[in-house]
Structures are given as structure tokens and as C-alpha cells.
Amino acid sequence: DAKTTQPPSMDCAEGRAANLPCNHSTISGNEYVYWYRQIHSQGPQYIIHGLKNNETNEMASLIITEDRKSSTLILPHATLRDTAVYYCILQTGTASKLTFGTGTRLQVTL
């Protein structure tokens, strides 16, 4: 019973923006959109989260549609070190566990 849908893989040229989409049409009003990534053989790493406004930090930007049914993670200038599996997750503020789907495998190439 997947709550988010992501493409299984994407490619991006180094230096270009990587735009990773996520659909979450059944999102509840109290659920945040979180993004994590997992570089090969490492633990997942938090990237960014948002509720309904667009967010930006030093790693990425998060664009959430007005109806909150989809979002896009933007890595503005992808590097080879951004090659990883990116997970879009819905979570309430107090929820304990993270439920990772299969994510999007982003391959950044020269």
C-alpha cells in the first residue's frame, strides 16, 4: 500500500539540475513530505522536508504543489557525489518509524 510513487531511476549530467518527482495523491493534512537519500553502502541521510510551502536549504529545494498531491526535489547543480537512491516519504510530526519505498536511483554522469 504505497503512499508515494517515484520513478525507479533517473540520469542527470554533472552540473545540471536534477529534478526528482514524487506523487502522493492521498496525503493527509497533517503529513509532511520528507526526502532522504542513501548513497551506496551508507545509511540514509536527511535532505529536506516541507508541509505546504516550498523549502530550500544548502542541499536542495523542495517544491510542493498547491494541492499537495505531488512534490519535486531539486538538486540545483548535481555532482557525481549526488549519485544515490532518493526516497520521498510522508510522515506526521510525531510518527516514529520511517517507511521507505523503493525510491529513485539517481545516476549523475560526466
Add this chain to the structure above:
Amino acid sequence: DVKVTQSSRYLVKRTGEKVFLECVQDMDHENMFWYRQDPGLGLRLIYFSYDVKMKEKGDIPEGYSVSREKKERFSLILESASTNQTSMYLCASRRRPGRRTTIYNEQFFGPGTRLTVL
């Protein structure tokens, strides 16, 4: 730099052995978690701990137990290891939700322990 460390990156054990996986965090976090990650199954929660000496079962607690005697340390125990417990084990920690913070509910993960049970 905040850190979650796990005692081993790779571990090989035999069926029936008792296995201890240790996790230590230096962020004074109240909550700690143990997950396992398997291809095609994603991340699954085994146990979590709200605070010292407190524990709650996750989605797949069978065959596992945990110990949280100190705030910074959360141990996962496989009482009698079996081959179906071969997996990547990930520990995570976070602040207790509800405190004033700009990072709401973020979990910090360790590097993982890849356990093979023969």
C-alpha cells in the same frame, strides 16, 4: 558534526549464535531506532526506544530483543541467529518530537552493519 556509530560494518556469524549489534549517538537524542533493510522490501522497523529503559516493538520484532541502559547507546540482540536474519541493519536517532527545532522529526542514521548468518 553529529554522529551515529555502529560497532561493526561487516559481521559474519553462524546459525544459533547470539549476536549483539551496538549503536551509539553523541547528540543527546531521546529516541533511537533499529531497522533492517533488504532488497525489494525497503526499510523495516524492528524496535525503537523513546528514552532510557523504554522500548517499543516495531513491525518485525520476532527473533530480536533490544537494550537501552544509557541514553547514548541502543543495542540490538539476536538471541539465536538464523539465516533469514542476514541483512543490513541500520540504527537511527532523533530528538523527541515536540521540542522547538527547525529539523522536525529528522532521523540521523549510522553507516549500517551488514550481517551475514551462515
